[in-house]
Amino acid sequence: MFLFRLGFLDVGWLDILDILLVAVLIYQIYNLLRGSVASRVFVGYLLIYLLYLVVKALGLNLLTTILEYFISVGALALIIIFQQEIRRFLLLIGKSTNVVNNRLMRRWLLRQPYLPESITPLKPIVDACKTLSAEFSGGLIVIERNDDLDKYVQTGELINANLSKQLLLSIFSQYSPLHDGAVIISNGRIVAARCILPVSDDDVLPPALGFRHRAALGMCEATDAAVIAVSEETGRLALAINGELSTNLSLPELESRLDKYLNEPGLKPLGNITP
Incomplete structure (x- = not known):
């Protein structure tokens, strides 16, 4: 079931949800990389990917094949270049969940022993x-x-x-x-x-x-x-x-x-x- 037709595309609720989730993900990546050297590397990689899409649409097969190999290797290079940012992003996700911070979950799920609460005066x-x-x-x-x-x-x-x-x-x-x-x-x-x-x-x-x-x-x-x-x-x-x-x-x-x-x-x- 779709909501409306956009040209030859049928747009439904799942499509809208998919677009919103991708937009949120891109925004979070932008905040994570903003102002760093990694942000310029990321923009450069996006420009190469856009060039690949244009070349593929024009039917330039040789250049398309070369860019495909570059992009496939570039994905691994991005993981190496952005290892600190990826680590920071995963830590942010891990600390935003309440599973580890909940004492009952730590006791039963993570099998951590119960420790009596103690007070640290500030x-x-x-x-x-x-x-x-x-x-x-x-x-x-x-x-x-x-x-x-x-x-x-x-x-x-x-x-x-x-x-x-x-x-x-x-x-x-x-x-x-x-x-x-x-x-x-x-x-x-x-x-x-x-x-x-x-x-x-x-x-x-x-x-x-x-x-x-x-x-x-x-x-x-x-x-x-x-x-x-x-x-x-x-x-x-x-x-x-x-x-x-x-x-x-x-x-x-x-x-x-x-x-x-x-x-x-x-x-x-x-x-x-x-x-």
């Missing part, structure tokens, strides 16, 4: 960020949400101490041997310090943002953790969540965003923020 973290910002001391703090961060914990020095403002300030002191790298917090404890995080290769980031901000963005692209970056040069606060980096945040904005993200329904509670 007040010591926020207070430490306030002091680090005022003293222009750099800091990089990772707060675990649902994803396992053991792989990144193993890159640093194990601490396994109770979370406190004083300990965070001691770690990020310029005289501390642990001040380089990131602190990872899980279940109300400082698990490790001087940890190495994955660095984002996003070309859209302003050149003024340094290594800490790229590491914060890279970590939240690979996991669902919340990452706080305190600039050593300006003292400004930044928060990386779900592959997005928010910069120049005030302390109340940092508090509210952390509280909203880490205390969403269905997640283990991480404590309310006290001014």
Whole structure:
């Protein structure tokens, strides 16, 4: 059953749905590649494909055969060229689903053992960020949400101490041997310090943002953790969540965003923020 006829084509509900889904997919790919070098490669490949369609319509058999071989090999080349973008896209899809984040699904479907909920208070973290910002001391703090961060914990020095403002300030002191790298917090404890995080290769980031901000963005692209970056040069606060980096945040904005993200329904509670 079709809705209307367009020339010699019969257009039905499934055709409209198909067009809408393709449009959404192309738009998401555009947002993913926008502003990067990969976007120009993608546009170049589309132009070659359009040339192939024109040549095929004109009946130029030899050139059509050559372009067919180029396009078939080009599909594999695109996977290699866009491996970072494809990885980011798959991570975005994976983190947007609630199957892994649901505790019952993790227990029965993924066969993960039940663990009692524990509370990570946010007040010591926020207070430490306030002091680090005022003293222009750099800091990089990772707060675990649902994803396992053991792989990144193993890159640093194990601490396994109770979370406190004083300990965070001691770690990020310029005289501390642990001040380089990131602190990872899980279940109300400082698990490790001087940890190495994955660095984002996003070309859209302003050149003024340094290594800490790229590491914060890279970590939240690979996991669902919340990452706080305190600039050593300006003292400004930044928060990386779900592959997005928010910069120049005030302390109340940092508090509210952390509280909203880490205390969403269905997640283990991480404590309310006290001014």
